[in-house]
Amino acid sequence: MKEVEKFNHFISVDQDLCIGCSHCVRVCPTEALRVWGGKAILEEAKCVDCGDCVRVCPVMAIGVEHHSINAFSKDDHNMALIPSVFWGQFPADISRNRIINAILALGFKQVVEAEESVEPLSSALNTYVAKRKGQKIISSFCPAIIRLIQTRFPELVSSIALLKSPVELTALHISRKMKKENGRTPAALNIFYISPCAAKAAAIENIKEEIDFSTFGVINMDVFFNAIQQQLNKKETVETNVEEDLLTAKSIGWSLKGGESNHLSGQSLSIDGMKPCVEILENIENDRFKEIDFLELKACDQGCAGGVLTPQNKFLCVESLKKRMENKKESPSELILNNKDFELSEIKEMSVLALDINPAKSLKMLNKTRRMMCYLPGFDCGACGAPSCKALAEDVAKGNAILSHCVFMQRQMEKHHRLSPDHAFNIIESIWGKDRLNKDCNKKGAINDSK
Template identity: 30%
Template sequence: MESRFHSVALLEEKCKGCTNCIKRCPTEAIRVREGKAVINAARCIDCGECVRTCENHAKIIIANSLEDLRQYDYTIALPAPALYSQLERASGPDEIVWALQEIGFDEVCDVSFGADIVTECTRRHLKSFPELRPVISGACPAVVRLIQVRFPNLLPHVARVESPMYAAARVARAEASGRLGIPDERIGVFFITPCAAKVTAVLAPLGSQKSYVNGAISISDIYGDLITRMGRGGTARTMHRGSSFGFGWANSSGELKALGLNNVLAVDGIHNVLDLLEEVDDGRLAGVDYIEALACPAGCVGGPATVENPFVARARMIKISEAVEADSAQARAEAKQIVDEYGEDFFAIEGELAAVAGLAIDPRLEVAIAKMSELERLLAELPGLDCGACGSPTCRAHAEDVVCGYASEVDCVFKLREAMEEVAEELLKLAKTDLPSLQRRNDR
């Protein structure tokens, strides 16, 4: 079993074993066993779909808290662009930046500015690798993880450009360390996250060996601290750093608008992403150069650690992007200058993006073939209702669990009924059989 950190966890005492989450999981990573959900760590991509689904609040996102800032001499907040869409009473991004400083951060560096940097790097990346199409954005770690688990053939298509969060972190660290003379390890950089996938990306980075972000705090966890500070004076200074395009990354299609390319495609919602990647994997998607794929509905504004309705947040985000339009040209010029200065490699994904063998039925080929044939035999005997009563999401998943020894055939209620009917028939036969003492008398 994989030991990689996962930010999505189960609160066992709250789980009612209702099986709702097992059907929504895009990698079929959840089962219900003995009345409780169980997550298969090798398959889980931390997309947070089960967090969104569970009405009993049994699925949670493990993240950092403001307490963790105390471990550092100097702290930097990296607010995701989606944060700005969550606070209905904010006068604009600058008031939110001001409030982040009020609640304990020494400095704030917009991830929307990181998005401007990544936009510039992606343009250059596309020019450098014209032969490989489509290129798939690497900005959403849940999607990259989905590719690692389910579509390893597509890994070479993932853009080798770090996410806006990492780009902002690297720049903020380098600038603060140079300006203040503080050792790098005494600077604490915290991402204000809309999702579980980013928490995992911070604590268990995708390709890189080193994480440039020290922690991630959920938007939902600090919403109360921020909303109570809105309308309390704020600031008249311009404190945000990103362009309107950088802020726009919070919404689905925002990255594409920033890139300004033709032959591109945006998809949001993990199940839509799954369907689209299947088409790409099968070679059925021709003529597309770049794919923006976001796990959450409406984009990061719909992340599982946000508080606002995703569609309300999306509309608010469009207004915010328009409001910061005046500063955009300067922000984009600064981002370009930074990429020139540091070089594209500084913002490239470090290390290999390796496949994760979470879905293989068995690592040994011959055994896998034998198990597949047994799986098909079992599946043919199951009712095909995909009801989930067995604790597996589909009849196929149940057959696989039986073959792998994780479940019993009679966990299926229909198979159980068949087995009980057989036992009942046997009992009936036995009941009709004469007792040996009577048989002897009749024989005489």
């Protein structure tokens, strides 16, 4: 078993803001979070950057890192790489031209739509799936799903389509186009992707060395949206003519649920939301749905419209994009791409859910995990700071926890005089923080809660 490759993550926990509520621990699909010392602790190797923890945090202690809008010089040739869901954040009375002018006013020289490469990519995907009839291909569009499969369903890694995302292909096209038209070397360009989620931000960070820009950065969509709103509210902001909207209906809807599968021949399934995606992958792992040729899995509800960094309602965003798709005509792509450009390098399995990289040690730990599960109640209450009894058993096997972290085991040990009440209380405080069990009428739902 190979060691885990280093992967850059954009999700982080602010320990000063965290209150140790364990909401994040309960929703993580790979059990990458624990509570210790009254704070949420992230095991980065297990994190898939899905952002579910960001959604449920009541105090916004979990955030997504990004580049600052003010981090670049306005004298540079800065490009904004905009996904189609960004336009869906604005009401119908704000035109695309006004939004683009506001983006240019922030210091960007050019606005490029991330889905410009969808038409040729769609053709490549159709060919890819047709050549592998009966093999059950999984879309490579959503980076959170790719990471989920790598970590939790490694035996399905070989089913992922080895095709690049629209963002990668469009960025590659921009690089070639600028060099061809202006003689400008790609290294003189700065491009910033406006990301709707943490997973795409992390994906950009991990591929940016493959595309030759001086900066290939990421700006969170919610932050970017607020900056655009401020520009739109300025009286001096004027609307001038900008480049024509050339995206096809297929390109506009590609990142939404069904955006890929609706344009493929054969049997397809389109699933959105992390929990349903996990359920369908478990079924595929058990060799069900044999008749399916293609699986479109998107970690966010409604696809990228429901990304954790999208500021507006996902359903309104979808409706807005559907209106934009109306009366759109198919047009030939002008992208400078060849067949090799679509090919994605090998996607490797991750061993992060194995108990040890040494197979013999891992088997020994697995046996210990099963022995520990004989004692644990199986309630999955999370009072131990882990998301489930099995997760606690694994932590014990790895030497990161002890069986008495379980409050029910504490009662058993007290009953048989193997643990004192004071020691049990100290264990609880080591997990949830000192004085955490003291009376507090200001906490959420209590009598003095002001919210």
